[in-house]
Amino acid sequence: MDNLESYYQSRFAARTQRIQASTIREILKLTTQPGFISFAGGLPAADLFPIQRIGEATQKVLAEHADKALQYSTTEGYLPLREWIAGRMPGASAENVQIVSGSQQGLDLIGKVFIDPGSKVLVEAPTYLGALSAFNPYEPHYISVGMDEEGLRLEELEAALKAYRIKFMYVLPTFQNPSGRLMGLERRKALVALARQYQTPILEDDAYAELYFSGEPLPTLYALDLELGGGNVIYLSTSSKTLAPGLRVAWVVGPKPVIQKMVYAKQGADLHTPTLNQMLVYELVQDGAWFQAQIGKIRQTYQTRRTWMLEALQKYMPEDMGWIVPQGGMFFWLTAPQGLDSLELLKRAVEEKMAFVPGQPFYADGSGQNTLRLSYSSATHEQTEEGIKRLGRAVHQMLGREPVV
Numbered sequence: 001m002d003n004l005e006s007y008y009q010s011r012f013a014a015r016t017q018r019i020q021a022s023t024i025r026e027i028l029k030l031t032t033q034p035g036f037i038s039f040a041g042g043l044p045a046a047d048l049f050p051i052q053r054i055g056e057a058t059q060k061v062l063a064e065h066a067d068k069a070l071q072y073s074t075t076e077g078y079l080p081l082r083e084w085i086a087g088r089m090p091g092a093s094a095e096n097v098q099i100v101s102g103s104q105q106g107l108d109l110i111g112k113v114f115i116d117p118g119s120k121v122l123v124e125a126p127t128y129l130g131a132l133s134a135f136n137p138y139e140p141h142y143i144s145v146g147m148d149e150e151g152l153r154l155e156e157l158e159a160a161l162k163a164y165r166i167k168f169m170y171v172l173p174t175f176q177n178p179s180g181r182l183m184g185l186e187r188r189k190a191l192v193a194l195a196r197q198y199q200t201p202i203l204e205d206d207a208y209a210e211l212y213f214s215g216e217p218l219p220t221l222y223a224l225d226l227e228l229g230g231g232n233v234i235y236l237s238t239s240s241k242t243l244a245p246g247l248r249v250a251w252v253v254g255p256k257p258v259i260q261k262m263v264y265a266k267q268g269a270d271l272h273t274p275t276l277n278q279m280l281v282y283e284l285v286q287d288g289a290w291f292q293a294q295i296g297k298i299r300q301t302y303q304t305r306r307t308w309m310l311e312a313l314q315k316y317m318p319e320d321m322g323w324i325v326p327q328g329g330m331f332f333w334l335t336a337p338q339g340l341d342s343l344e345l346l347k348r349a350v351e352e353k354m355a356f357v358p359g360q361p362f363y364a365d366g367s368g369q370n371t372l373r374l375s376y377s378s379a380t381h382e383q384t385e386e387g388i389k390r391l392g393r394a395v396h397q398m399l400g401r402e403p404v405v
Contacts, residue, residue, distance in 0.1 A: 037387035038355040039374040042177060042330055045305075046378065049244045053290070056342055057109045057283040062127070069276040075263050077251070078278035084285060089235065089253050091226045098262045101273045102248040103207055103238045107134035108273065109269070110203055110234065110252070113261045114167050115140045122160055122169035124152055126333075126362035126371070128177045128205065131170055140167075142364035149324075151183035155188055161198040168201040168234075174209040175329025178362045178373040182327055185218055196232050206237045210295050212328035213303040222253065231255045239281050241330075242295050249273060249281045294306070302330065302377055308384045311374040316404050318394030330377040333359075336370040338397055343370070344379060348397060352390035 047272045056384060076082065077099025086092040100106040107130065115121065115138035123131070123142040132142075143164055160166070173183035176298070183191070195202050204221040222235040238250035242384050252262060266272070285291045306325075309332055313323060322335040336342065342358035347356060359371025374391075376384065389404075396403035 021055075026219070033353065036353045036355070037383050037390065039309075039376065039379065040355045040357045040385060042376075043378050044241055044245055044330075045298070045301060046179075048301060050224075050284070050294055052341050053284065053294075054244065054280065057280050058276075059078070061279045065279060071212065071275065072105075073226070073275040073278075075267050075272045076259075077104060077273060078275060078282060081249075081278050081282040084175075084282060085251050085253065089220075090223050090252050091230060096259060098252045098259050098266070099273045099278055100250050100252060100262075100266065101270060102240065103136060103205065103236055103250045104130055105248075105269070106236045106250055106252045107131050107205075109262045109265045110168075110236075111135040111138045112265045114201075114265055114394050116167075119167040120164045122157075122164075122166045122200070123169060123364050124176070125365065126178055126359060126368055127170065127171060127364060129362050131205070132364055135170075143369075144365040147179065147181065148221065150187045152179055152191060152404075154198050155193065157191070158194055158198075161194060161327075166198070166200045169195065169205050170203045170205065170301070171203045172207075172220065174191055174206055174218065175211060175326060175331075177208065177329070178331055178357070178359065179333040180324050180326030180331045181183075181333075182218075188218065188221055188224055190223055192228065192233070196225070201333050202233045202234075204233055204235050206235060207241055208329040210236065210242050211299060211330065213306070214327065234258055235256055239285075241283060242291075242298065243284060247277045248283060249277050298303060299328075305376045305379060305384065306332075307380075308381050309374065309388065312388035313384050316389050318392075318395060318399060318401060321395065326362050330375050332374040332376065334372045334374065336372070336395065337399065338370055340395070341369050342372040343369070343396055345398055348394035349391055352374075352394050354387045354390040354394075356391065 082094040082097040086094050087099050111134050117139035119140050120143050121140040122143045125146050143160050146153050222233040225233040234254035236252050320337045324333045346358050357373045359368040393403040
C-alpha cells in the first residue's frame with residue numbers, strides 16, 4: 001500500500017474525535033528542555049518514594065514466593081491484598097475487590113462494562129481529564145453539573161437526575177482532581193441519598209483520600225451508601241499516591257455483579273495485574289506502622305509545598321486571579337479574569353519556560369477557558385518561587401499590566 005497513514009486514518013476516522021492525545025502528556029514533553037519548570041503533571045514526589053523499603057520487600061517476595069510472583073495468576077488479583085483492601089472498606093469482602101493496573105485501567109473497565117454509545121454519564125464540571133479519556137472511546141453523552149466550594153451543586157444535580165436517565169455519575173469527593181475541592185459530610189450524605197432516590201450508581205474516585213493536611217478523614221461515599229443499604233457506590237482507589245505510581249496497583253470495590261463483569265472485561269485486556277507488583281504492595285502495606293509513617297511523611301511534605309505555592313501566588317498573581325486553597329491532595333485550581341484564555345496563556349508561559357495544564361480539557365462541555373491547574377507535589381521551594389514568578393509575568397502581559405518584580 002502506497003500510503004499506510006491514509007489507509008489507517010480512514011479506518012480510525014469514526015474514533016479520532018473520541019481518542020485524543022492526553023493534554024498533560026503532551027505538555028510533559030516540553031519539560032525536558034533545560035531550565036524548564038513544570039507544574040503540569042500530577043506526579044507524586046519521586047524524592048518520597050520508599051526506594052530502600054521497596055528493594056527489601058522485592059528481595060523478600062522473590063526469596064519466599066518467586067514461583068507465584070513470576071507466574072500467571074487470577075484475574076481478580078492477589079487474595080491477601082484483596083483481603084487487606086476489603087478490611088479497610090466497611091461491609092466488603094475479597095469478593096467485592098478487583099485489582100486493576102492503575103486507576104486508569106479501572107476507569108476504562110468501568111467504561112467498558114457500563115457505557116453504550118449515547119449512554120448518559122454525569123460528571124462534575126470540572127472533572128478528571130483521565131476519566132474523560134478513558135470513557136470517550138465508549139461514546140458516552142456527558143451531563144456536566146457545576147460545582148461550588150464543596151463540590152456538586154445539589155439543585156443542579158437533582159435537576160439532571162430528574163431530566164435524564166443517567167447510567168452512572170463519576171465523582172471525586174476528596175481533594176478533587178483538578179480543583180482540590182473537599183466535599184463536606186452533609187453534602188456527601190445528600191449526594192448519596194439523591195443517587196439512591198434516582199437509582200443512579202456512583203463511581204467514587206478516591207485517589208487522594210490519604211493526602212489530607214489536618215483533621216480527620218471524612219467517610220467515603222461507599223461507607224455512607226452502606227448505611228442506607230449499600231450496593232449503589234463503586235469505589236476506586238490506588239497505591240500510586242502513597243507508594244509509587246510505577247507499580248500500577250489500584251483497586252475497585254463494588255457490588256459482586258459489577259466486579260464479576262469487570263473480571264470478564266479485564267481478562268480481555270491484560271489477564272491480570274502483575275503478580276509481583278501486587279505481592280510487593282501487600283508486603284509493604286501489611287506493616288501498618290511503617291505504612292502510616294510513609295503516608296505521614298507525604299502529607300507533611302505536600303503541606304509544606306502547598307504553602308510555598310500559596311505564598312508565591314499571593315506574591316506574583318494579580319488581585320483578580322482567584323484560587324482554591326487545597327486542604328490536601330496535590331493541586332491548586334486557578335480562575336483567571338474572564339476573557340483570559342488559559343490555552344493562550346500556556347503559549348506565553350512556555351516562552352517563559354514554565355508549564356501548567358489549561359483548565360478547558362477538564363470540562364466535558366468545553367467550558368473553563370479561563371481556568372488552569374498547578375501541581376505543587378514535586379517542586380522545590382526555588383522552583384515554586386521562580387515558576388510562579390514566570391507565570392505571573394505571562395498573566396500580567398496578557399492582561400496588559402505591569403508584572404510584580
